[in-house]
């Protein structure tokens with residue numbers, strides 16, 4: 643990682659965990675959605691998500707968010723996905739009020755501010771360095787909001803979450819946003835398979851996807867390029883998400899393109915001319931049979 647560039651982009655203090663470890667490029671990408679949720683509503687009032695936690699957090703951090711705010715398409719993408727994930731989660735908990743939700747690769751996001759219904763439980767999970775940052779910058783833990791350390795790129799990551807039996811006695815909601823595009827395809831398959839094997843029927847996984855043409859192109863991305871992280875996974879067909887396990891079913895797929903107006907729709911049509919049905923950037927809801 644080019645430390646000088648990263649320090650310039652985000653301020654030195656945040657880039658080190660409380661144990662003084664430097665964040666990796668992929669860990670560093672957590673600033674992109676944080677800034678979008680904290681400040682992006684002023685640019686796109688119609689898409690604002692009212693993320694008070696992000697706004698408060700960013701005020702306290704030694705980070706200049708303006709660099710990320712300049713990348714407007716990404717700000718809009720994050721606001722769009724945040725609202726959509728929130729809506730999917732609210733509908734899920736309306737149906738299963740006592741269920742558990744799990745945010746894999748949570749970064750510094752805080753969905754429970756919107757989802758706490760008084761009886762559900764939420765688990766925020768990420769790599770140890772990021773969870774150390776959360777402890778430092780998001781210390782207040784309301785009841786039924788838990789924290790866990792997870793490395794999704796290792797086998798048996800689900801077991802190491804040590805979810806109690808009661809969490810799996812009913813469907814569970816899993817969110818994984820802004821994470822899997824940085825993994826190798828085999829690693830993504832392993833995450834999906836693991837979820838499909840263990841999650842109770844009716845469980846839902848919400849994840850975001852990029853088209854395969856984005857793989858290897860992160861250096862041209864206005865925000866991700868600054869972090870030196872790279873995209874390794876993308877899809878051409880939505881069926882690729884469910885092909886790895888018979889219990890997985892695609893419930894719904896969403897494209898961000900219409901949120902960008904006719905230009906967004908035209909661009910998507912241009913990039914996907916050969917019957918590819920995956921959006922350039924979108925969200926998928928997978929359900930376990």
Ligand SMILES: C[S@@+](CC[C@H](N)C(=O)[O-])C[C@H]1O[C@@H](n2cnc3c(N)ncnc32)[C@H](O)[C@@H]1O
Nearest residue numbers: 669671672675747748749751793794795819820
């Ligand atoms: C772009 S950020 C997204 C953060 C959060 N989901 C959000 O939308 O605000 C990518 C996140 O993936 C996490 N991540 C990367 N590799 C991971 C792994 N092997 N296991 C768990 N989390 C990982 C990073 O630490 C980082 O927090």
